[in-house]
Amino acid sequence: MGSEAVGVSxxxxxxxxxxxxxxxxxxxxxxxxxxxxxxxxVLAARRRSDIVNPLLFFVTVLAMMPLGIGPEPEMLSRMAPxxxxxxxxxxxxxxxxxxxxxxxxxxxxxxxxxxxxPLYFPVLAKVLVHWLVTGVPLALLSPLLGMMLNxxxxxxxxxxxxxxxGTASLSLIGAVGAALTVALRRPGLLLALIIMPLYVPVLIxxxxxxxxxxxxxxxxxxxxxxxxxxxxxxxxxxxxxxxxIRISLEN
Amino acid sequence: xxxxPYTSSATSLELSAQNSPVDGDRLRARDLxxxxxxxxxxxxLDFLLPAGTALQVEGANGAGKSTLIRTLxxxxxxxxxxxLWRGKAFPGALSAMRSELLYIGHNAGVRRGLSPMENLAWxxxxxxxxxxxxxxxxxxxxxxxxxxxxSAGQNRRVALARLYLPGAPQLWIxxxxxAALDVAGVESLESCMRGHLQRxxxxxxxxxxxxxxxxLAKVNLADFQPQESHLEAEYGF
Numbered sequence: 001m002g003s004e005a006v007g008v009s010x011x012x013x014x015x016x017x018x019x020x021x022x023x024x025x026x027x028x029x030x031x032x033x034x035x036x037x038x039x040x041x042v043l044a045a046r047r048r049s050d051i052v053n054p055l056l057f058f059v060t061v062l063a064m065m066p067l068g069i070g071p072e073p074e075m076l077s078r079m080a081p082x083x084x085x086x087x088x089x090x091x092x093x094x095x096x097x098x099x100x101x102x103x104x105x106x107x108x109x110x111x112x113x114x115x116x117x118p119l120y121f122p123v124l125a126k127v128l129v130h131w132l133v134t135g136v137p138l139a140l141l142s143p144l145l146g147m148m149l150n151x152x153x154x155x156x157x158x159x160x161x162x163x164x165x166g167t168a169s170l171s172l173i174g175a176v177g178a179a180l181t182v183a184l185r186r187p188g189l190l191l192a193l194i195i196m197p198l199y200v201p202v203l204i205x206x207x208x209x210x211x212x213x214x215x216x217x218x219x220x221x222x223x224x225x226x227x228x229x230x231x232x233x234x235x236x237x238x239x240x241x242x243x244x245i246r247i248s249l250e251n
Numbered sequence: 252x253x254x255x256p257y258t259s260s261a262t263s264l265e266l267s268a269q270n271s272p273v274d275g276d277r278l279r280a281r282d283l284x285x286x287x288x289x290x291x292x293x294x295x296l297d298f299l300l301p302a303g304t305a306l307q308v309e310g311a312n313g314a315g316k317s318t319l320i321r322t323l324x325x326x327x328x329x330x331x332x333x334x335l336w337r338g339k340a341f342p343g344a345l346s347a348m349r350s351e352l353l354y355i356g357h358n359a360g361v362r363r364g365l366s367p368m369e370n371l372a373w374x375x376x377x378x379x380x381x382x383x384x385x386x387x388x389x390x391x392x393x394x395x396x397x398x399x400x401x402s403a404g405q406n407r408r409v410a411l412a413r414l415y416l417p418g419a420p421q422l423w424i425x426x427x428x429x430a431a432l433d434v435a436g437v438e439s440l441e442s443c444m445r446g447h448l449q450r451x452x453x454x455x456x457x458x459x460x461x462x463x464x465x466x467l468a469k470v471n472l473a474d475f476q477p478q479e480s481h482l483e484a485e486y487g488f
Binding site for chain 2: 035039042043046047102103105106107108110111113114115116249250
């Protein structure tokens with residue numbers, strides 16, 4: 001066996017390397033959407049304070065409102081849709097800052113970015129879980145708070161549905177800001193400055209839904225616009241977030 | 252699969268060099284230079300990482316080891332010169348390279364809210380493989396403890412357990428893999444890397460400690476620092 005045989009064995013090795021490279025794709029890499037989603041859900045369930053804090057903020061501030069602006073039922077019921085919606089928006093914003101921070105700091109975001117597959121689905125999984133643990137509980141609580149603020153009963157259902165649709169859009173839009181600011185040590189107000197203007201359409205059509213219902217009009221059109229915003233945000237926001245994450249990781 | 256008994260490490264290096272560019276030189280840098288914040292970290296860097304060999308990048312703190320690694324994995328495109336993967340240049344070859352890359356950086360990619368088992372599952376490992384890998388890094392009995400309750404060295408071991416999973420990718424790029432490891436851990440990791448080299452894999456690592464693996468080439472970034480950088484820093488801009 002001379003050097004020729006060795007050369008052959010080496011080229012065979014090269015082939016098996018190639019074959020292994022293909023077979024490897026299933027191994028030691030970041031798995032699919034379902035596993036990402038489940039992992040995020042497990043993590044969220046373990047950091048209960050992250051779930052409870054926005055809700056607590058939401059409920060406490062709204063409970064303070066009648067004390068601050070006076071208990072007149074007519075005034076409260078006129079302000080209720082706007083108050084609930086603004087507080088839901090702020091609660092979402094508060095919880096958004098930490099969306100990518102943990103993953104950025106422990107390096108798993110970089111590991112995700114190194115995968116050949118796009119970042120779209122990991123981002124979507126994170127946002128979906130964020131919405132499930134903040135937006136949905138906020139929406140579920142909203143009729144109760146509506147009752148506290150003397151919101152008319154005909155407003156409960158539109159409030160709930162508009163919050164379900166709207167907070168999903170808020171989570172998606174906020175993810176872009178969170179991705180842009182993830183590399184900053186103390187983003188502070190920057191995150192709010194970036195995403196607040198993008199929140200405005202959601203706020204307008206969200207309160208518009210409830211107001212229309214209270215005034216006895218059909219609120220279908222407003223809900224349709226909220227749905228359209230959600231559809232656009234679901235398609236574009238994860239893409240923008242993924243791009244922003246790559247920029248953040250470059251520095 | 253294992254290298255022929257006729258090839259000593261030196262000849263296998265030569266042979267695989269002949270065998271290029273298909274398999275021989277996996278990763279190659281040609282005239283590579285990087286700068287950060289206007290300071291040139293290194294310039295004219297050349298190296299070759301053939302299959303079955305390891306490369307240790309040395310340099311003082313701040314010499315640019317981590318910047319070099321981030322450049323090689325494609326996290327930053329701020330460099331001059333060529334990086335080639337299997338004979339094809341970046342950035343075109345980047346996704347091909349990443350599909351065969353296992354990278355463990357300074358932040359090791361261990362999620363502190365998950366247990367070691369869950370962390371490895373996140374990296375796509377089957378349960379019994381993850382168990383064996385955790386056993387190999389000495390975390391037997393800690394599989395289901397949350398990583399935030401483990402020490403720094405143990406967290407490091409969780410990250411390194413990825414290297415022990417069967418069918419690990421060909422190219423390992425490891426930033427300070429020996430940091431925070433005890434003596435037994437270092438020895439275990441070295442034997443793991445030796446096994447990987449024997450299977451025809453490649454390892455690029457940074458370390459301040461001597462690493463006992465063969466064949467090991469060394470690149471010292473201090474040899475590639477441009478002389479005029481002081482003048483530039485003082486009089487430039």
